[in-house]
Amino acid sequence: xxxVSSSPVTPSRARSxxxxxxxxxxxxxxxxxxxxxxxWGVALPFDVTADADIDGVICIARRERRFQDDEIALLAExxxxxxxxxxDILSHQALREQAMRDPLTGLGNRRKLAEDASRWLPTAxxxxxLLTVLDLDGFKLYNDTFGHHAGDALLxxxxxxxxxELE
Numbered sequence: 001x002x003x004v005s006s007s008p009v010t011p012s013r014a015r016s017x018x019x020x021x022x023x024x025x026x027x028x029x030x031x032x033x034x035x036x037x038x039x040w041g042v043a044l045p046f047d048v049t050a051d052a053d054i055d056g057v058i059c060i061a062r063r064e065r066r067f068q069d070d071e072i073a074l075l076a077e078x079x080x081x082x083x084x085x086x087x088d089i090l091s092h093q094a095l096r097e098q099a100m101r102d103p104l105t106g107l108g109n110r111r112k113l114a115e116d117a118s119r120w121l122p123t124a125x126x127x128x129x130l131l132t133v134l135d136l137d138g139f140k141l142y143n144d145t146f147g148h149h150a151g152d153a154l155l156x157x158x159x160x161x162x163x164x165e166l167e
Contacts, residue, residue: 030076031045031076034061038064039062039063040062040063040064041059041061042067043058043059044058044076044079045079046058046079046082046083049087058082099111100112102159104152104156104159105155105158105159106160106163107159142154
Protein backbone atom coordinates (compact mmCIF):
# COMPACT_ATOMS: atom_id res chain seq x y z
CA UNK A 1 0.00 0.00 0.00
CA UNK A 2 1.25 3.47 -0.85
CA UNK A 3 0.96 6.59 1.30
CA VAL A 4 0.70 9.86 -0.58
CA SER A 5 0.90 13.33 0.84
CA SER A 6 -1.43 15.63 -1.06
CA SER A 7 -2.54 19.22 -1.15
CA PRO A 8 -4.91 20.23 1.66
CA VAL A 9 -8.07 18.16 1.68
CA THR A 10 -11.00 19.73 3.43
CA PRO A 11 -14.00 17.63 4.51
CA SER A 12 -16.12 19.32 1.84
CA ARG A 13 -13.55 18.52 -0.87
CA ALA A 14 -13.37 14.92 0.35
CA ARG A 15 -17.19 14.62 0.17
CA SER A 16 -17.38 16.13 -3.30
CA UNK A 17 -14.55 14.05 -4.70
CA UNK A 18 -12.47 17.16 -5.31
CA UNK A 19 -9.38 15.72 -3.63
CA UNK A 20 -6.63 13.74 -5.24
CA UNK A 21 -8.21 10.61 -3.79
CA UNK A 22 -9.77 9.43 -7.03
CA UNK A 23 -6.90 10.30 -9.33
CA UNK A 24 -4.32 8.80 -6.97
CA UNK A 25 -6.14 5.49 -6.58
CA UNK A 26 -6.75 5.01 -10.29
CA UNK A 27 -3.01 5.15 -10.88
CA UNK A 28 -2.43 1.90 -8.97
CA UNK A 29 -4.07 -1.41 -8.37
CA UNK A 30 -4.53 -1.37 -4.61
CA UNK A 31 -5.53 0.86 -1.72
CA UNK A 32 -3.74 4.17 -1.32
CA UNK A 33 -3.55 6.09 1.94
CA UNK A 34 -3.58 9.88 1.62
CA UNK A 35 -2.37 12.38 4.18
CA UNK A 36 -3.05 16.08 4.39
CA UNK A 37 -2.64 18.09 7.60
CA UNK A 38 -4.89 16.30 10.14
CA UNK A 39 -7.02 14.49 7.55
CA TRP A 40 -6.30 10.94 6.44
CA GLY A 41 -7.97 9.18 3.55
CA VAL A 42 -7.96 5.79 1.89
CA ALA A 43 -8.64 5.44 -1.81
CA LEU A 44 -9.82 1.98 -2.87
CA PRO A 45 -10.15 1.16 -6.59
CA PHE A 46 -13.61 -0.08 -7.60
CA ASP A 47 -13.73 -2.14 -10.80
CA VAL A 48 -16.90 -3.92 -11.88
CA THR A 49 -15.96 -4.93 -15.41
CA ALA A 50 -13.46 -7.57 -16.45
CA ASP A 51 -11.27 -5.12 -18.36
CA ALA A 52 -8.08 -3.68 -16.87
CA ASP A 53 -9.52 -0.17 -16.50
CA ILE A 54 -10.64 0.99 -13.08
CA ASP A 55 -14.29 2.06 -13.15
CA GLY A 56 -14.18 4.18 -10.02
CA VAL A 57 -12.77 4.76 -6.60
CA ILE A 58 -14.23 4.62 -3.12
CA CYS A 59 -12.63 7.24 -0.89
CA ILE A 60 -12.98 7.23 2.87
CA ALA A 61 -11.57 10.03 5.03
CA ARG A 62 -11.24 10.76 8.71
CA ARG A 63 -9.46 13.19 11.01
CA GLU A 64 -6.63 12.74 13.47
CA ARG A 65 -5.04 9.36 12.71
CA ARG A 66 -4.02 7.28 9.76
CA PHE A 67 -5.83 4.08 8.84
CA GLN A 68 -4.24 0.93 10.28
CA ASP A 69 -3.39 -1.98 8.00
CA ASP A 70 -6.19 -4.15 9.42
CA GLU A 71 -8.72 -1.36 8.83
CA ILE A 72 -7.56 -0.98 5.24
CA ALA A 73 -7.74 -4.75 4.76
CA LEU A 74 -11.31 -4.78 6.08
CA LEU A 75 -12.28 -1.86 3.83
CA ALA A 76 -10.66 -3.59 0.84
CA GLU A 77 -12.62 -6.77 1.63
CA UNK A 78 -15.87 -4.80 1.81
CA UNK A 79 -15.08 -3.12 -1.51
CA UNK A 80 -14.40 -6.56 -2.99
CA UNK A 81 -17.80 -7.77 -1.82
CA UNK A 82 -19.45 -4.64 -3.25
CA UNK A 83 -17.66 -5.23 -6.58
CA UNK A 84 -18.91 -8.83 -6.70
CA UNK A 85 -22.46 -7.71 -5.91
CA UNK A 86 -22.32 -4.99 -8.58
CA UNK A 87 -20.98 -7.48 -11.15
CA ASP A 88 -23.81 -9.91 -10.26
CA ILE A 89 -26.38 -7.15 -10.72
CA LEU A 90 -24.97 -6.22 -14.12
CA SER A 91 -24.91 -9.88 -15.20
CA HIS A 92 -28.50 -10.33 -14.05
CA GLN A 93 -29.60 -7.24 -15.97
CA ALA A 94 -27.83 -8.47 -19.12
CA LEU A 95 -29.46 -11.91 -18.85
CA ARG A 96 -32.86 -10.35 -18.23
CA GLU A 97 -32.47 -8.14 -21.30
CA GLN A 98 -31.49 -11.16 -23.39
CA ALA A 99 -34.58 -13.03 -22.17
CA MET A 100 -36.86 -10.11 -23.13
CA ARG A 101 -35.57 -9.33 -26.62
CA ASP A 102 -35.14 -11.17 -29.88
CA PRO A 103 -31.38 -11.42 -30.50
CA LEU A 104 -31.71 -10.91 -34.26
CA THR A 105 -34.06 -7.92 -34.42
CA GLY A 106 -33.58 -6.41 -30.98
CA LEU A 107 -37.35 -6.13 -30.68
CA GLY A 108 -39.20 -7.16 -27.56
CA ASN A 109 -40.53 -10.70 -27.49
CA ARG A 110 -43.64 -12.25 -25.92
CA ARG A 111 -42.16 -11.96 -22.41
CA LYS A 112 -41.51 -8.26 -22.96
CA LEU A 113 -45.06 -7.78 -24.27
CA ALA A 114 -46.52 -9.53 -21.22
CA GLU A 115 -44.42 -7.41 -18.85
CA ASP A 116 -45.26 -4.16 -20.63
CA ALA A 117 -48.97 -5.03 -20.82
CA SER A 118 -49.12 -5.84 -17.12
CA ARG A 119 -47.71 -2.38 -16.45
CA TRP A 120 -49.85 -0.52 -19.04
CA LEU A 121 -53.26 -2.10 -18.54
CA PRO A 122 -53.89 -1.24 -14.87
CA THR A 123 -53.04 2.42 -15.50
CA ALA A 124 -54.70 2.72 -18.91
CA UNK A 125 -58.14 3.83 -17.75
CA UNK A 126 -59.88 5.26 -20.79
CA UNK A 127 -56.62 6.15 -22.53
CA UNK A 128 -56.29 4.50 -25.93
CA UNK A 129 -53.60 1.85 -26.42
CA LEU A 130 -52.20 0.50 -29.64
CA LEU A 131 -50.81 -2.95 -30.30
CA THR A 132 -49.33 -3.62 -33.72
CA VAL A 133 -48.78 -7.13 -35.00
CA LEU A 134 -46.78 -7.65 -38.16
CA ASP A 135 -47.08 -10.63 -40.43
CA LEU A 136 -44.50 -10.69 -43.20
CA ASP A 137 -46.41 -12.26 -46.07
CA GLY A 138 -44.12 -14.14 -48.39
CA PHE A 139 -41.19 -14.14 -46.00
CA LYS A 140 -40.72 -17.90 -46.32
CA LEU A 141 -40.43 -17.51 -50.09
CA TYR A 142 -37.86 -14.68 -49.60
CA ASN A 143 -35.91 -16.88 -47.18
CA ASP A 144 -36.03 -19.87 -49.55
CA THR A 145 -35.06 -17.76 -52.58
CA PHE A 146 -32.26 -15.64 -51.12
CA GLY A 147 -31.13 -17.83 -48.22
CA HIS A 148 -31.36 -17.60 -44.46
CA HIS A 149 -28.52 -15.08 -44.19
CA ALA A 150 -30.42 -12.67 -46.43
CA GLY A 151 -33.61 -13.34 -44.47
CA ASP A 152 -31.83 -12.67 -41.19
CA ALA A 153 -30.36 -9.45 -42.60
CA LEU A 154 -33.82 -8.33 -43.73
CA LEU A 155 -35.31 -9.03 -40.28
CA UNK A 156 -32.43 -7.22 -38.57
CA UNK A 157 -32.92 -4.13 -40.80
CA UNK A 158 -36.68 -4.21 -40.18
CA UNK A 159 -36.10 -4.51 -36.43
CA UNK A 160 -33.67 -1.56 -36.47
CA UNK A 161 -36.16 0.62 -38.35
CA UNK A 162 -39.02 -0.32 -36.00
CA UNK A 163 -36.86 0.36 -32.95
CA UNK A 164 -35.83 3.73 -34.35
CA GLU A 165 -39.48 4.70 -34.88
CA LEU A 166 -40.56 3.54 -31.42
CA GLU A 167 -37.86 5.43 -29.53
